[in-house]
Amino acid sequence: MDFSPGISYFLGQLGRAFLDPGSHASLLSLAAALFIALAVVAARRYRRGRRVRLRSLLRALFPAHIVSSKSTLTDLGYFYFNVFLFGIVFGWALLSYELVSHGTAALLKSTLGGSHPTMLPPLVARSIITIMLFLAYELGYWLNHYLSHRIPFLWEFHKVHHSATVLTPLTNFRVHPVYMCIFLNILAVFIGTANGVGDYIFGQATHQYVLSENNIILVFFIYLYVHLQHTQLWISFTGWLGHLFMSPAHHQIHHSRNPAHFNKNLGSCLALWDWLFGTLYVPAAAPEKLEFGVEPDRPHAHTVRGEFLAPFGRAAAVLCKLIERRPPPVSLPAAEHERA
Numbered sequence: 001m002d003f004s005p006g007i008s009y010f011l012g013q014l015g016r017a018f019l020d021p022g023s024h025a026s027l028l029s030l031a032a033a034l035f036i037a038l039a040v041v042a043a044r045r046y047r048r049g050r051r052v053r054l055r056s057l058l059r060a061l062f063p064a065h066i067v068s069s070k071s072t073l074t075d076l077g078y079f080y081f082n083v084f085l086f087g088i089v090f091g092w093a094l095l096s097y098e099l100v101s102h103g104t105a106a107l108l109k110s111t112l113g114g115s116h117p118t119m120l121p122p123l124v125a126r127s128i129i130t131i132m133l134f135l136a137y138e139l140g141y142w143l144n145h146y147l148s149h150r151i152p153f154l155w156e157f158h159k160v161h162h163s164a165t166v167l168t169p170l171t172n173f174r175v176h177p178v179y180m181c182i183f184l185n186i187l188a189v190f191i192g193t194a195n196g197v198g199d200y201i202f203g204q205a206t207h208q209y210v211l212s213e214n215n216i217i218l219v220f221f222i223y224l225y226v227h228l229q230h231t232q233l234w235i236s237f238t239g240w241l242g243h244l245f246m247s248p249a250h251h252q253i254h255h256s257r258n259p260a261h262f263n264k265n266l267g268s269c270l271a272l273w274d275w276l277f278g279t280l281y282v283p284a285a286a287p288e289k290l291e292f293g294v295e296p297d298r299p300h301a302h303t304v305r306g307e308f309l310a311p312f313g314r315a316a317a318v319l320c321k322l323i324e325r326r327p328p329p330v331s332l333p334a335a336e337h338e339r340a
């Protein structure tokens, strides 16, 4: 039996995940997050007059109870699934963003008439579309996240992410494939539409700036603080910064078990859409005491059965309840039947 295609697929995915500098899990971006985290902890220790030693910094950042937690092991399992298997299992269910983009541009052309190629320098046109697509990504992310919290059927799948009882950068990958599938389709609609509008405005295909096929602004935020959102290191943006950007503390608040924090801070890199739609909670400068995890003591927590299979059953139960609650169909009086 020839295993070489499987092995080369595995190695290709591994390379794309860790070595592409623009990927969500690139080693370079993880190193940047580690460097920032070390600098923050070292500066805080120094200000408090404590000795700054690499060993104690690493111990503060990687406490044993987090590294060896069952929750972290589940994060690792989901990381493996989402990097290596998601495309194989669910790739067929994803809408093509190019299709949406071409459709949008064609629709605009047929309703508003043709457009002329822009006179703007390519640098300006490409910068504008890069910003447009980043904002569209953030809006799509916010909407999908909002629906996942507000619609009970979808919440059963998103709950998997919130059942993490400790936060590590791996928690970012702890997302159920059904959530991921809906998210990627919503993204295709938002990014495809924005790209189609851009192509129409500029009168030609205009390409965003990318690094490893990812929007360069998104990559910038991945390096700056996206990994730190799933850590227990309190770095908060307050004031106007806290209204625009989703600091690590913003997202830690999102994971909090305190009811005052439920359904808040649904954005990815930006707090902007949360601010506009009334779901923003700006964290305090001083650390707030937070506990993480939905129903942490339920049976089969952090197992394949509890975090992968059970959401299907619970979502089906939500649907069944909905169907049972529907009023019975009104039957027409006999005379109506005769007339029909």
Ligand SMILES: [Zn+2]
Binding pocket: 145, 149, 158, 161, 162, 254
């Ligand atoms: Zn959430």
Ligand SMILES: [Zn+2]
Binding pocket: 161, 171, 172, 230, 251, 255
């Ligand atoms: Zn999260």
